[in-house]
Each structure stands twice: as structure tokens, then as C-alpha cells.
Amino acid sequence: xxxxxxxxxxxxxxxxxxxxxxxxxxxxxxxxxxxxxxxxxxxxxxxxxxxxxxxxxxxxxxxxxxxxxxxxxxxxxxxxxxxxxxxxxxxxxxxxxxxxxxxxxxxxxxxxxxxxxxxxxxxxxxxxxxxxxxxxxxxxxxx
Amino acid sequence: xxxxxxxxxxxxxxxxxxxxxxxxxxxxxxxxxxxxxxxxxxxxxxxxxxxxxxxxxxxxxxxxxxxxxxxxxxxxxxxxxxxxxxxxxxxxxxxxxxxxxxxxxxxxxxxxxxxxxxxxxxxxxxxxxxxxxxxxxxxxxxx
DNA sequence: CGTTACGTTTACGTAAACGTCAAGCAACGG
DNA sequence: CCGTTGCTTGACGTTTACGTAAACGTAACG
Numbered sequence: 001x002x003x004x005x006x007x008x009x010x011x012x013x014x015x016x017x018x019x020x021x022x023x024x025x026x027x028x029x030x031x032x033x034x035x036x037x038x039x040x041x042x043x044x045x046x047x048x049x050x051x052x053x054x055x056x057x058x059x060x061x062x063x064x065x066x067x068x069x070x071x072x073x074x075x076x077x078x079x080x081x082x083x084x085x086x087x088x089x090x091x092x093x094x095x096x097x098x099x100x101x102x103x104x105x106x107x108x109x110x111x112x113x114x115x116x117x118x119x120x121x122x123x124x125x126x127x128x129x130x131x132x133x134x135x136x137x138x139x140x141x142x143x
Numbered sequence: 144x145x146x147x148x149x150x151x152x153x154x155x156x157x158x159x160x161x162x163x164x165x166x167x168x169x170x171x172x173x174x175x176x177x178x179x180x181x182x183x184x185x186x187x188x189x190x191x192x193x194x195x196x197x198x199x200x201x202x203x204x205x206x207x208x209x210x211x212x213x214x215x216x217x218x219x220x221x222x223x224x225x226x227x228x229x230x231x232x233x234x235x236x237x238x239x240x241x242x243x244x245x246x247x248x249x250x251x252x253x254x255x256x257x258x259x260x261x262x263x264x265x266x267x268x269x270x271x272x273x274x275x276x277x278x279x280x281x282x283x284x285x286x
Numbered sequence: 287c288g289t290t291a292c293g294t295t296t297a298c299g300t301a302a303a304c305g306t307c308a309a310g311c312a313a314c315g316g
Numbered sequence: 317c318c319g320t321t322g323c324t325t326g327a328c329g330t331t332t333a334c335g336t337a338a339a340c341g342t343a344a345c346g
Contacts, residue, residue, distance in 0.1 A: 023322075033323090038304060052311085052324055069260050074217015076302070083264075086271055097279040104272050111261050111268075117212050118254050118261075121226075125254075128229055129247050136240045166292070176293090181334060195294055195341085219332070 020056040022047075029068055039067055042077050044084060073114070083107065163199040165190075172211055182210055185220050187227060216257070226250065 026033045039045050040054075044067050047054040056064075063084060070080035086100060169176045182188050183197075187210050190197040199207075206227060213223035229243060 021323085032305080035304065054323085069264065072217075072257060072260050073264065074215075091278050091282070094279060094282045097275055097282065101272065101275055101279075104268055104275065108265065108268055111265055114215060115258060115261050117215050118258050121212065121216065122251060122254055125247055125251055129244065132240055132244055132247065135234050136237060136244075139234070139237045139240065164292085175335080177336085178334065
């Protein structure tokens with residue numbers, strides 16, 4: 001078993017990064033190892049290897065977190081990949097930077113539209129709920 | 144062709160509801176007729192029929208709008224159907240009403256979580272964008 | 287009267303995102 | 317040494333949400 005964490009002051013290794021196994025992260029985030037391997041196949045993750053075994057760093061963990069957040073927003077894995085790529089994109093030339101700014105704005109537009117949709121939906125849930133409570137009080141009275 | 148709208152003061156029909164063809168609505172919302180028929184097959188829409196031809200009412204149109212909003216939020220058609228069902232649910236008995244209130248709260252939790260995710264993502268896009276503009280000004284200076 | 291436009295059903299195809307085996311290697315406990 | 321546990325790579329199955337094509341009806345247009 002991999003001795004993990006709880007090693008504070010020793011270790012010859014210069015970087016004291018925590019390392020995780022695939023099942024550790026899977027359990028932590030409530031997903032399957034199959035899903036994680038799939039994300040890797042899609043280029044969303046690229047953990048180190050010890051032999052054939054995957055070793056996830058803290059950075060990998062953050063990326064996974066971002067993937068799952070993207071999923072909650074209903075983004076496809078491809079869209080998530082595009083965002084992740086922007087995170088650690090090489091400087092690049094002016095044209096590419098300008099293109100990237102456009103894509104960023106597109107993403108922002110989608111998210112803001114989505115926030116509006118959420119607010120609308122929440123407002124309608126309020127209406128339904130109050131109607132529901134109304135009926136409930138009426139029904140409860142006749143029991 | 145169906146003479147639509149623009150008939151204000153006549154018509155023996157008591158309800159002056161507008162009626163739409165499938166292609167009208169499809170064009171209006173930028174989707175395909177195939178999609179609309181699919182939504183119907185999944186129980187999300189149930190337009191009237193004139194012979195075999197579908198006739199959509201204003202109410203059908205609203206439902207379609209809600210379906211598309213749900214889609215933008217990343218909901219599955221099944222989830223959307225559940226929400227729509229709550230819209231026009233029969234009063235029902237107390238137990239069912241209480242169950243419905245729970246489902247409503249679940250939905251609210253998801254949406255609020257989603258809004259938090261959006262705010263986080265927007266904040267990160269800001270960071271990326273400003274870095275992007277930084278580099279761009281640097282690069283632009285050396286041209 | 288042919289074709290163009292719009293409507294229908296039925297049915298097979300497809301992309302995305304995994305689920306679910308199967309078969310195999312590696313270490314560790316008893 | 318043998319079995320359990322945890323990791324690996326295929327590879328095929330499944331669900332969702334349509335796309336796409338075939339084959340047909342019908343109403344208007346020139």
C-alpha cells in the first residue's frame with residue numbers, strides 16, 4: 001500500500017506533493033474508476049505512472065474537480081477539455097490570443113445565459129411550491 | 144397553408160388561441176422537427192391533431208420553451224418531464240404533495256449548486272482573460 | 287398533371303459517456 | 317503456495333438524444 005500523507009519533515013524528494021491512487025480519488029468524488037480512465041482517454045487527465053499504475057498529483061486532482069464542475073454545468077467533455085486547455089495554454093502569438101479571448105467571451109455568454117435560466121426556473125419553482133403548500137393546507141384541514 | 148394570426152374580430156371559435164405548425168415552432172426556436180417529434184414521443188409535448196397533422200397551441204409553445212430552457216441547464220429530458228409534470232399536477236393527496244415538495248427542494252438544491260459553479264467558473268474565466276490580455280499587450284508591443 | 291413544399295410514420299445510424307464483463311499482472315497475508 | 321485485493325487493458329453493451337433516410341399522403345402552384 002502506498003504510504004500517503006502524514007510525512008511532514010523528511011523525504012528526500014524536493015516536492016512534497018500528495019499522491020493519490022485512482023480509487024482514492026474516485027471514492028472522494030463519488031465517481032467510478034472507469035469514468036476516470038475515460039476522462040484520461042479523452043485527454044482531460046494525464047496522471048503519472050508508476051509502472052502501469054496511475055499516480056495522481058494534487059494538480060490532477062484539481063483538474064478532476066474542474067471536470068466534475070463542468071459536468072454539473074451540463075458541459076460536454078469536449079467543452080470541458082477546451083476550457084482546461086485554456087488554463088495552461090502556452091503564451092502563443094497574438095492571433096491565437098485574440099481567438100482565445102473570443103472563445104472566453106463565448107463561454108461567458110453561455111454561462112450568463114445559464115444563470116438567467118436558473119433564476120427563471122427558481123422563480124417558477126417558488127410558484128409551484130407555494131401552490132403546493134396552499135393545497136396541502138387545504139387538504140390537511142379536511143383530514 | 145394555414146391562415147394564422149391576424150384574425151382579430153371574427154372566427155366562430157370561442158378561444159382565440161394561436162396555433163402553430165411544427166415547422167413554425169422549429170424555426171422559431173432553432174431546432175429540428177425531428178427533435179420536436181422526439182420530445183412528444185418522450186411525453187414532453189402533446190399537440191392536438193388535425194387528421195394526422197400536429198397543431199401546436201400557445202400552451203404547447205410554452206412547454207417547448209421550458210423544455211429548451213431545461214436543456215440549456217443540462218437537464219435530461221426525463222428530468223425536464225418531471226418538472227413539467229409538477230407544473231400541471233392534479234391536486235392529489237397530502238402524501239403526494241409532501242413528496243412533491245421534497246422533489247421541488249431537490250431541484251432547487253441542484254440549481255443553486257449550479258449557480259455557485261457558474262460563479263466560480265466565471266471568476267476563473269476572468270483570471271484567464273486578464274492573463275491573456277497581459278500576454279497580448281506584451282506580444283503586441285514587440286511587433 | 288407533374289413537381290414542389292410540407293406533413294406523416296417507421297426504422298436504422300450515431301455520438302457521448304460511461305457500465306460491465308473478461309483476462310491478466312503484482313503485492314501481501316496466512 | 318494460494319487466495320484476496322487492487323491495479324491494468326481490451327472489448328462489447330447501454331442509454332440518451334437525436335440525425336438521416338425511406339416511403340408515403342396531400343395541397344397548392346404553374
